[in-house]
Amino acid sequence: MGTAYGVEGYIGPTTVAVKQLKANADENEKREFLAEMDIMKQVGRHPNIVAMYGCCTEPNHQCMIMEYVPFGDLKHYLQNLRNLLYKLLTEWYIRSIYSFFFLFQSLQFNDLFRFIKSLNPY
Incomplete structure (x- = not known):
């Protein structure tokens, strides 16, 4: 993470992510990094795609200046969302069971079913 100045569309300093090619990268990793850089150049700007603000292709200094995304990449975000969901x-299920238990203790058995919503649309 870093700070950039003069980013198009932003006034003042902007938090950015700096993606660097590691110093000991092999040829395959270098090719992949440069290919990703080329793809990002072609993609352009879209509100739902991480923006690349700039890049450096100098040997030993290859990097991309990217839009900072505070929640990480989509894969990890969805995994965290799945865990939260x-x-x-689980919490909803437990609360429902406690509610049914309360109703069962509080009412006569015949009255119990008047208070339970059916999810059946027919």
Whole structure:
């Protein structure tokens, strides 16, 4: 992470991510990095795609200046969301069971079913 000045569309300093090719990268990693750089140049700007603000192709200094994304990449974001969703569904399930248990203790058995919503649309 770093700070950039003069980024198009931003006034003042802007938080950016600096993606660097590691110093001990093999030829395959170098090719992949340069290919990613070329793809980012071709893609252009879109609100749902991480922007590349600039790059350096000098040997031993190859890097891309990218839009900083505070929640990381989409794969990790969705994995975290899935874990959160699982926790929320588990909590909802437990609360539902406590609610049914409360109703079961509080009402006569015949009255219980009047308070339960059916999810069946028919």
